Amino acid sequence: MTHRAALRAPRALHALRALRALAWLALAGSTASASADDGGLKVSRRLAPSSLAQELNLQPGRPLPVAPASTQPLELNEAVRQAVARHPSISDAISTLAQQAGGVDVARAGYYPQVRVGVGGGSSNAPASQGGSTGTVATASVSQMLYDFGKVDGAVAQSEALVRRQQAGILKQIDTVAQQAADAVVTAHRYQALLAIAQEQVQAVEKVLETARLRANAGISTRADPIQAESRVDSARANLLQVKSQLAQWRERLGTLLGPGVPPQIAPLPSSLSDGLAGTFRADGPPDTSLLPDVLAAEAERRAASAQLEIARANRYPTLSVDASVNKAMGGINPATLERNGTYHTVMLNLTSVIYQGGALDAQVRAxxxxxxxxxxxxxxxxxxxxxxxxxxxxxxIGAQARLGVLADRRRSIVEARDLYREQYTLGTRSILDLLNAEQEIYQAAAEQEAVLHDLWASRVGYIGATGQARAFYGLDNTTVQGMELLP
Incomplete structure (x- = not known):
């Protein structure tokens, strides 16, 4: 082995050891980083509502407006007015409108001059005899856009279109809340009517039970008759409890929409619910949709997109502006004039334009x-x-109206049959099952007739909402809803 080779061997050994040390350090660093990442991941996967509410400093919700308590039956229109007067989603939409209106003012600011002032300091290459240091320099500048080929006009038009879209959103939210309140009133009235029918059924079957007991005690009929009648009474009472539960659920729904203190009774649904729509149910053409909130919102979005298109096209052209600036050294050298406490001012007419952006301008136009x-x-x-x-x-x-006439005839015929069966049972020529079945048929016919009648009203309420007549029908036009004036 040569002397040079002997010298290189220890050096190679030291280099190998250094590489091993670096590898261990890198491995330890990656392990530590992975551990830190795992720790952060574990923290991000922990959900504690109490801690989250504390970190967000969540405050209790403010109480919503509540209508004065009344013992008078609840009218449909009054329920709708109370619901739209307190629902927070409408307040949310109105606040968003104020936010969008602020965007119009921001866009219009492009018409006015931009004034800037500032103070700075630094060093200068002025000769030492002149002071060397610039000290503090105060600067003021004014820039006024003269012509921009419609850039600011497009921004203003786009912001105004977004305001119109939010206005349509408020109308849609009012219509949605009105629809919810009207549906709740119609459904609560449905179960209120079904409750009365169920109570009548219980009373009717109890009368049959009383008659059966009298006949059984007198030995005219068997003991099986009262047992069968008791079974029907229990079934009628169970049905009554179920209807009460459903009515209570819908009264709670009304309480959510209207606030506490919902009147104990729902007033009969207004005749205008059918009379006022007599001329609207036509088959000669589609309804007028030009005033629907969804259509208005979509048209506002189209205008916003059209304004964005104008902005994108205007960005291809230059912007002409006039700029004026002045700066003054405060106790030092003005770097522009190299004078102590010197002042420098400029007035310039600028024409600026983007020549190339990698195809971004064309892409904006296409988008x-x-x-x-x-x-x-x-x-x-x-x-x-x-x-x-x-x-x-x-x-x-149309279908519900056609069914109502048939159901009314069916109910009358069953009542006549029940009265006949009652006389025949008293005389002993008719079994108690026939009488109990007749009572059940009367209940079913009455309940079905009431259900179809309320289906008819629910469909009319849906038609009012679908055709944009809700605000006019429920008397919301020419009123103020949560600070927002509604006009036809």
Whole structure:
């Protein structure tokens, strides 16, 4: 082995040891990093609502407005007015409108001059005889856009379109809450009517039970008759409890929408629910959808997309502006004039334009054109859906009206048969099962008739909402809802 080879061997050994040490350090660092990542991952996967609420400093919700307690039966229109006067989703939409209106002011600021002031300091290469240091320099500048080929106009138009979209969103939210309140009133009234029918059924079957007991005690009939009648009484009472439970659930739903203190009775549904819509159920064409909130919102989105397209096209052209600035050294050398406490001012006419952005300008134009076309299709979709819903509700109304007449005739005939069976049972020529079955048939016919009647009202309420007549029908036009004035 040569002398040079002998010298290189220890060096190679030292290098190998150094590489091993670096590898161990890298492995330890990666292990520590993995441990830290695992620790962070474990923390992010812990959910503690109490800790989260404490970190967010969540405050108790403020109480919602509550209508004065009343013992008068609850009217449909009054229920709708109370619901829209207190629902927080409408307040949310109104606050969002104020946010969007602020965006219009931000966009319009582009028409006005931009004024900037500042103070800075640094060093200068001025000769030492002149002071050397610049000290503090105060600067003021003014920039006024003169012409930009419609950039600011487009931004203002886009912001105004977003305001219009949010206004349509408020209308939609009001209509949604009104629809929820009207549906709750109709359904609560349904179970209120079914409760009265169920109570009548219990009383009727109890009368049959009383008659059966009298006949059994007198030995005219067997003891089986009272047992069969008791079974029907228990069934009628169970049905009564079920209807009471459903009525209580819908009264709680009304309490959520209207607040505590819902009147104990729901007033009869207004005759205007049918009379006022007599001229709207036509088969000669689709309903007018031009005033629907969804259509208005989609049109506002189309205008916003159109404004964005104008902005994208205007970005291809330059912007002309006038800029004026002045700076003054405060106790030092002005770097522009190299004078102590010197002042320097400029007035410039600038023409700025983007020459190349890697195709971004063309891509923005294509994207804005596609957004406008998509918004136009959303308008047609909103019209199509509204027309489909309106026709569906109209057919439901027509079908329910046709069924009501048949059900009324059925109920009358069953009542006549029940009266006849009652006389025949008293005379002993008819079994108690015939009489009990007749009472059950009367209940079913009355309940079905009431259900179809309320289906008819529910379909009319749905038609009112689908055709955009809710605010006019429930008397919300020319009123103020949560600070927002509603006009036709």
């Amino acid at each position: 804005a054109s596609a957004a406008e076309e998509a918004a136009r299709m959303r308008i047609e979709t909103a019209r199509l859906n509204a027309g489909d819903q309106a026709r569906n509700f109209r057919e439901q109304v």
